[in-house]
Amino acid sequence: MPLEGPARIVSELTSRGYNAEREAVTLIASAEHPSKTLEAALEAAPEDALVLRTEHVRTALEHEKSRTDTGSETPSEPPSAGTDSSSTAASQDPSVSTGDDPTSSTPDGGVVADETKGAGTRGPIDTTRQVVEIANDMTGESTGTGEYKDFVKVFRDRLERLGSKLRGRVNHRPATSIASMPSGSEVAMVGLVNDVRSTASGHWLVELEDATGTFPWLVMKDREYAELVEELLCDEVIAMEGTLSDDSGIAFVDGMYFPDIPRTHKPSTADRHVQAALISDVHVGSQEFMHDAWNGFTDWLHTEDAQHVEYLLIAGDMVEGVGIYPNQDEELDVVDIYDQYELFNEYLKQVPGDLEIVMIPGNHDAVRLAEPQPGFDERLRGIMDAHDPQIVSNPSVVTLEGVSVLMYHGVSLDEVIAELPAEKASYDEPHKAMYHLLKKRHVAPQFGGHTRLAPEEKDYLTIDEVPDIFHTGHVHKLGFGKYHNVLAINSGCWQSQTDFQKSVNINPDSGYAPIVDLDTLDVTVQKFS
Incomplete structure (x- = not known):
């Protein structure tokens, strides 16, 4: 069967008034003779079934394999999947998503509508076109022990990865290097926000920290950047640039930058x-x-x-x-x-x-x-x-x-x-x-x-x-x-x-x-x- 087989199988089932579980469709599509397997699976399903289930297809495949193993060429009726224990359990607790029983009930006693018949029902989905990819899933990857070294490692990783988005925008220097530069120098730093506090005069003092140490930056209350200080959270990564004071002990902020989303971003x-x-x-x-x-x-x-x-x-x-x-x-x-x-x-x-x-x-x-x-x-x-x-x-x-x-x-x-x-x-x-x-x-x-x-x-x-x-x-x-x-x-x-x-x-x-x-x-x- 060609690549569009699963979609054709879903379409064929829908035309006969059936829905199907995804795995059931996959099993049919991968069978040696999909058309024969589909017919056998429908025979294996209970007469009142509205959904072709995986166990129905497996029953048909097992019956087909049994006939092949014994060399029998005489057609025989496949056993009803409704007679095994798994099917019995399914009939006692039908999947309300697939409408086995048009009068089946929801957990709170509501009635579930038949999803394959009647006006206004959704048509079959071509599941072969559905594509899902997962990234950044850390399930099963946890390594943290809660020791001090783990905290150091994660913050250094944060600074390195987010700092890389900022270092190209400013001529940054390490904290210890800035402290040794002459007064009046133009300086810039990329670091984690270590502390934010207001001065007696109403200005803002922001302390940045990198892998070498900390350095204080003063944001004057009448500068345009003062409003941005209100947005700062401790431990976030930012960049600041400015001018060193006369004693080189502090820098007056002339610019503040966040890693941010580029304004030119074009979504897929x-x-x-x-x-x-x-x-x-x-x-x-x-x-x-x-x-x-x-x-x-x-x-x-x-x-x-x-x-x-x-x-x-x-x-x-x-x-x-x-x-x-x-x-x-x-x-x-x-x-x-x-x-x-x-x-x-x-x-x-x-x-x-x-x-x-x-x-x-x-x-x-x-x-x-x-x-x-x-x-x-x-x-x-x-x-x-x-x-x-x-x-x-x-x-x-x-x-x-x-x-x-x-x-x-x-x-x-x-x-x-x-x-x-x-x-x-x-x-x-x-x-x-x-x-x-x-x-x-x-x-x-x-x-x-x-x-x-x-x-x-x-x-x-x-x-x-x-x-x-x-x-x-x-x-x-x-x-x-x-x-x-x-x-x-x-x-x-x-x-x-x-x-x-x-x-x-x-x-x-x-x-x-x-x-x-x-x-x-x-x-x-x-x-x-």
Whole structure:
């Protein structure tokens, strides 16, 4: 069968009123006689099946192999896959994403619509065109021990990698070299922000540190750069240039530079009309999880309106977790963390089976709190088996048909919003707080604050390559915009306001699904609440 075989197989099945699991299509396409295997698999499927499953194809292939091994040329009826234990289990707990039973129910008792029949249903996806690449995934790569040398190593790596984006813009010198230069010299330095404080006269003193030592830089309050000081966070990498004082003990700042996104950045786009749904903070297990909104979202994914949605990216907090904040147990519907993931997996089954799903953990998920956070362990991966999602670390770079998406859960946004003036970063416009992370080229620059950071051999939190899309969650607010042609999206949540959120005055944006056209990077927002 030619290369377009999988697409032809999906089309053939659709014409007969069937949907199919991706692995089932792959098995048929790779069979010696795909057409015969497809017919045998349909015979092996139960009469009332609406979905051709992997076990149906395996049954047909085993029967074909058995006939070949015994030399039998007499056609015989393949055994029904519905009679083995795995099929029995499937019939007792059907995948609601593929519509085995048109009256099958969702975890909360809702009815799942038949996805292959009736007007308005999405057509088959040519899964052979779906291309997903993952970069910066540190799952299984953690080497940090928490020793002092690990912290030194990660900060030196940060300074080297982000400093390389600045050294070509200024005639930089090491801190110790600057201190020995004559007064009045024009000097420049690239370093980590070690301290920021105001003087008695209202000026700003910024101390930069590099591998050789520290040096103080004075920003006069009436200079244009004074406003930029308000944006600084400790431990971020910047460059400063200026003039040495009479005693060479300090430099007066004439210029300040961030690693930043080039204004000339031109984002990549897909070469066909294809869409991605970007969501986060589902919080299954919470009493405030929005069942109806989620069911509305997954129902919509099965409609013709969503026929171009081929990717689903989830930016963390799939479940509510346990012990995340005071008295959380009083707000839980499901108190066991593994039961929460089992339930989330059931909800994930409502999503069409031909979507590519990528997810990263968040601070409510069952991984370490310190960032970077590795993807789930084997036990959780065993539970999260619906549609075989790719579960990668927080953060990671996911490239969809040439469009790079930096996925980061977003805990550091709390710190950015707390540290910066309200007009520069707020919960009401979370995408503008994201702009500052892009400007700093680091998703969590400040160490020792509210964001827990783990030292590794390299700094996995730097933004080395400019992404086309920056996707975060965590703050439960919806917002999107473009910064130097990078699309920044914070995707809201699927949890209504909790008592804890009320206590800290957070009014969440719940039940929204931003949909991105990967060929244009345009955004539409679907509301389900």
